[in-house]
Amino acid sequence: MTDPRNTALSYAHQNSQAFLDYLKSLVQIPSVSTSSDHAKAMKDTAENLANRLRGLGFSNVALHPTVGHPVVFGEYIVNQPGHKTVLIYGHYDVQPAEPLDLWKTPPFEPTQINENLFGRGASDMKGQVAASLAAVEAVLQAGEPPVNIKFMIEGEEEIGSPNLSQFLRANAPMLAADVVLNPDSGMLAADFPTLTYALRGLAYFELRVYGPEHDLHSGLFGGVVHNPAQALIELIAGMHDTDGRILLPGYYDSVREMSAEERADIARLPMTEDFYKTQTGAPQLWGEKGFTPAECIGGRPTLEVNGILSGFTGHGSKTVIPSWAMAKISMRLVPDQDPEEVHRQLIQYLEQKAPATIRWELIKMAGGPASFTDPNHPAALAMSQAMETIWGMRPVFKREGGSIPIVAEMQEILGIESVLTGFGLPEDNVHAPNEKLHLPTWYRGIDALIHFFYNYGI
Amino acid sequence: MTDPRNTALSYAHQNSQAFLDYLKSLVQIPSVSTSSDHAKAMKDTAENLANRLRGLGFSNVALHPTVGHPVVFGEYIVNQPGHKTVLIYGHYDVQPAEPLDLWKTPPFEPTQINENLFGRGASDMKGQVAASLAAVEAVLQAGEPPVNIKFMIEGEEEIGSPNLSQFLRANAPMLAADVVLNPDSGMLAADFPTLTYALRGLAYFELRVYGPEHDLHSGLFGGVVHNPAQALIELIAGMHDTDGRILLPGYYDSVREMSAEERADIARLPMTEDFYKTQTGAPQLWGEKGFTPAECIGGRPTLEVNGILSGFTGHGSKTVIPSWAMAKISMRLVPDQDPEEVHRQLIQYLEQKAPATIRWELIKMAGGPASFTDPNHPAALAMSQAMETIWGMRPVFKREGGSIPIVAEMQEILGIESVLTGFGLPEDNVHAPNEKLHLPTWYRGIDALIHFFYNYGI
Numbered sequence: 001m002t003d004p005r006n007t008a009l010s011y012a013h014q015n016s017q018a019f020l021d022y023l024k025s026l027v028q029i030p031s032v033s034t035s036s037d038h039a040k041a042m043k044d045t046a047e048n049l050a051n052r053l054r055g056l057g058f059s060n061v062a063l064h065p066t067v068g069h070p071v072v073f074g075e076y077i078v079n080q081p082g083h084k085t086v087l088i089y090g091h092y093d094v095q096p097a098e099p100l101d102l103w104k105t106p107p108f109e110p111t112q113i114n115e116n117l118f119g120r121g122a123s124d125m126k127g128q129v130a131a132s133l134a135a136v137e138a139v140l141q142a143g144e145p146p147v148n149i150k151f152m153i154e155g156e157e158e159i160g161s162p163n164l165s166q167f168l169r170a171n172a173p174m175l176a177a178d179v180v181l182n183p184d185s186g187m188l189a190a191d192f193p194t195l196t197y198a199l200r201g202l203a204y205f206e207l208r209v210y211g212p213e214h215d216l217h218s219g220l221f222g223g224v225v226h227n228p229a230q231a232l233i234e235l236i237a238g239m240h241d242t243d244g245r246i247l248l249p250g251y252y253d254s255v256r257e258m259s260a261e262e263r264a265d266i267a268r269l270p271m272t273e274d275f276y277k278t279q280t281g282a283p284q285l286w287g288e289k290g291f292t293p294a295e296c297i298g299g300r301p302t303l304e305v306n307g308i309l310s311g312f313t314g315h316g317s318k319t320v321i322p323s324w325a326m327a328k329i330s331m332r333l334v335p336d337q338d339p340e341e342v343h344r345q346l347i348q349y350l351e352q353k354a355p356a357t358i359r360w361e362l363i364k365m366a367g368g369p370a371s372f373t374d375p376n377h378p379a380a381l382a383m384s385q386a387m388e389t390i391w392g393m394r395p396v397f398k399r400e401g402g403s404i405p406i407v408a409e410m411q412e413i414l415g416i417e418s419v420l421t422g423f424g425l426p427e428d429n430v431h432a433p434n435e436k437l438h439l440p441t442w443y444r445g446i447d448a449l450i451h452f453f454y455n456y457g458i
Numbered sequence: 459m460t461d462p463r464n465t466a467l468s469y470a471h472q473n474s475q476a477f478l479d480y481l482k483s484l485v486q487i488p489s490v491s492t493s494s495d496h497a498k499a500m501k502d503t504a505e506n507l508a509n510r511l512r513g514l515g516f517s518n519v520a521l522h523p524t525v526g527h528p529v530v531f532g533e534y535i536v537n538q539p540g541h542k543t544v545l546i547y548g549h550y551d552v553q554p555a556e557p558l559d560l561w562k563t564p565p566f567e568p569t570q571i572n573e574n575l576f577g578r579g580a581s582d583m584k585g586q587v588a589a590s591l592a593a594v595e596a597v598l599q600a601g602e603p604p605v606n607i608k609f610m611i612e613g614e615e616e617i618g619s620p621n622l623s624q625f626l627r628a629n630a631p632m633l634a635a636d637v638v639l640n641p642d643s644g645m646l647a648a649d650f651p652t653l654t655y656a657l658r659g660l661a662y663f664e665l666r667v668y669g670p671e672h673d674l675h676s677g678l679f680g681g682v683v684h685n686p687a688q689a690l691i692e693l694i695a696g697m698h699d700t701d702g703r704i705l706l707p708g709y710y711d712s713v714r715e716m717s718a719e720e721r722a723d724i725a726r727l728p729m730t731e732d733f734y735k736t737q738t739g740a741p742q743l744w745g746e747k748g749f750t751p752a753e754c755i756g757g758r759p760t761l762e763v764n765g766i767l768s769g770f771t772g773h774g775s776k777t778v779i780p781s782w783a784m785a786k787i788s789m790r791l792v793p794d795q796d797p798e799e800v801h802r803q804l805i806q807y808l809e810q811k812a813p814a815t816i817r818w819e820l821i822k823m824a825g826g827p828a829s830f831t832d833p834n835h836p837a838a839l840a841m842s843q844a845m846e847t848i849w850g851m852r853p854v855f856k857r858e859g860g861s862i863p864i865v866a867e868m869q870e871i872l873g874i875e876s877v878l879t880g881f882g883l884p885e886d887n888v889h890a891p892n893e894k895l896h897l898p899t900w901y902r903g904i905d906a907l908i909h910f911f912y913n914y915g916i
Contacts (some may be wrong), residue, residue: 102672162614222859233691285685300681306777306778310766312764313767317494351842358740400677
């Protein structure tokens with residue numbers, strides 16, 4: 001009798017084109033969760049995934065409604081004692097594609113150029129969801145699967161998963177599992193399989209500043225009112241000192257400092273200054289004084305201006321004093337910062353610093369704490385072994401700068417650890433124009449997932 | 459024989475509705491000069507004005523092409539010795555109407571509500587051009603006019619009149635006159651007829667800051683690159699100190715300080731703190747320490763952010779580090795500041811302060827020096843007397859915060875002084891949504907202009 005693992009791998013290799021075609025069909029649907037313009041595309045994507053699960057023989061497949069976009073769920077349960085359960089997490093929403101004029105290929109027309117597939121969501125994370133589905137299809141093709149498998153694919157990750165914790169609380173029995181497989185984290189490089197054990201959290205705000213009641217002529221009124229753009233600029237400029245440290249009151253009080261061992265581990269990563277210079281194309285790196293770039297990303301909190309808008313920004317000139325200004329401001333948080341506490345710190349800063357010449361308003365938009373997962377969990381070791389089989393090297397265990405709030409929520413609400421991995425690369429332009437997926441890495445990822453199921457299962 | 463002055467006034471009163479209808483026909487045309495989207499409207503407006511002049515019996519009526527929008531010219535010359543010539547300046551372009559959602563009536567559908575006519579350009583300055591044409595029509599109706607009249611109406615005032623000085627140089631003989639009547643300056647209030655003798659200049663720039671080569675994910679890269687929005691913010695924040703003074707190197711070196719007499723004159727104006735609070739609706743006034751609001755407007759230079767844009771500014775949240783940021787920055791200048799010198803000061807500031815973590819680019823967009831005119835010119839006295847006849851009080855002589863570069867150019871290039879007046883009010887929302895014209899003041903203005911021609915003429 002053939003080893004089912006080999007049967008599954010053979011099936012995967014024979015069906016590589018079908019797997020890719022399915023991924024393309026997903027990328028074609030503009031499932032942008034951030035605006036209400038794409039409601040139909042969101043629903044179409046969720047239904048597409050549900051149909052795919054039904055086609056694989058999954059049971060209890062359904063779109064579970066939330067206040068926002070539905071969660072797709074389905075399960076494949078083998079009625080055998082001792083079978084462990086893997087809950088595969090994914091999200092089917094993508095970032096907005098704007099600015100559209102910077103895309104070399106249309107964002108929602110997946111285009112293969114040499115070894116890469118270009119399109120919004122190709123890497124983050126329709127590619128990862130499709131890889132998981134492909135691996136599961138191959139495993140099911142080889143007979144009874146070595147583990148029970150559940151899929152939970154949400155539609156609001158790119159807007160901070162505002163309704164997921166409630167969904168987890170309401171459906172804890174349905175979601176029960178031994179481990180979460182979360183492939184929303186990437187690799188350091190195509191030849192560096194990576195397991196992520198720490199993630200930064202997020203707190204995202206919109207700050208609005210109001211000055212005069214209406215736009216004013218800068219000649220007739222310039223010099224007697226506090227320009228709200230300038231007032232906003234002054235407030236934001238005061239949020240960092242010249243060493244790149246953040247000046248919100250008490251911001252670093254609950255930051256867990258990296259241990260000497262962690263800093264030594266980080267120093268061994270291939271993420272040098274040159275790596276970040278190449279990845280970003282910035283004229284020169286910047287960051288909090290006293291920390292290496294990799295430490296800044298993995299272990300230090302940030303405060304970023306994600307957007308700012310005021311007044312006349314079109315072609316030409318307009319001599320206006322704007323009546324309002326706004327900025328999108330977000331912080332990446334590290335353990336043990338609390339998004340609610342950061343919200344209070346920002347309010348406190350504004351109360352202390354905002355002048356009486358303007359009015360301000362702060363809107364909280366999204367947030368989630370940082371998270372750690374156990375790198376010695378049996379599933380993490382099974383994944384490590386799977387990756388070593390495919391890439392010929394033990395994966396790198398790393399701290400990541402991004403935020404996956406679901407990891408902390410899975411721990412807190414369901415008590416389930418996550419194995420965090422994925423087959424995207426730093427140069428995939430996620431959240432930016434020309435997002436792409438490196439297909440050879442993606443195919444290796446499918447093989448690694450197949451090995452993972454057999455390594456972890458009975 | 460009836461006094462022609464009274465005939466003209468009677469004619470004006472009998473034709474008030476026709477004058478208003480003509481103004482409405484002008485406001486209907488969206489002659490926005492700042493973008494190329496309105497090229498046809500610009501041409502239509504110029505032709506409309508030329509036809510109006512032809513209808514009044516003007517000669518040599520023509521649209522004089524420039525690199526940008528044409529200048530409308532026409533003249534009515536009486537072949538009598540000793541006749542003085544008044545060159546009436548106007549502009550037919552208007553500010554962009556954006557933001558459109560803040561207009562209570564459509565900007566290019568002139569709408570009368572009680573005593574006001576709402577519409578873009580109703581006050582600045584189609585209303586003033588139409589008042590001048592109405593007064594001239596009335597004067598011509600009463601027989602031979604007391605002065606020769608020339609009209610020069612440009613189409614690029616709202617973009618800084620980039621081609622006007624060349625037009626003046628090329629057409630000096632055609633434009634020869636004893637005085638320029640420039641009704642592009644307003645009144646302090648409906649019961650305060652006003653003659654303006656000083657104007658601020660303007661220097662307008664776009665500052666662009668470039669950081670990473672493309673937008674970055676704020677999780678994957680936040681903390682190692684200098685966010686260009688933040689870098690731009692830091693640069694702009696450093697341009698003022700906490701006393702509202704501008705920190706460009708040498709910025710105040712050539713500022714002509716107001717004399718004690720001027721400051722005493724300004725103190726007598728009705729432009730109190732309360733006046734500016736009411737006009738602007740700002741929570742609290744702001745300004746350069748050591749100067750009253752009226753002094754700040756009339757005699758002190760400014761630096762304003764007219765617009766700023768970077769990153770994601772739509773609805774919702776996007777965790778992006780933008781790759782670039784830009785701001786429109788302009789200065790209102792006072793005598794004896796030189797726009798070119800200010801340009802150099804801004805470059806010097808940026809060279810000193812811009813960090814190596816970003817690249818920057820400064821684009822000069824418009825500029826003109828401040829100007830003074832002679833308040834004792836015979837034409838100024840004729841206008842003062844005309845206003846006193848209509849309003850029953852001598853007009854206020856004031857310094858204004860706005861810029862009318864043409865006033866300085868008329869002095870420098872053609873050697874002609876300007877009488878600066880106009881019948882717009884501070885609450886007209888010029889350069890803002892819901893621009894309007896106060897019609898009772900406008901009709902008084904037409905009468906005052908009729909008196910002016912007879913007072914000044916023979």
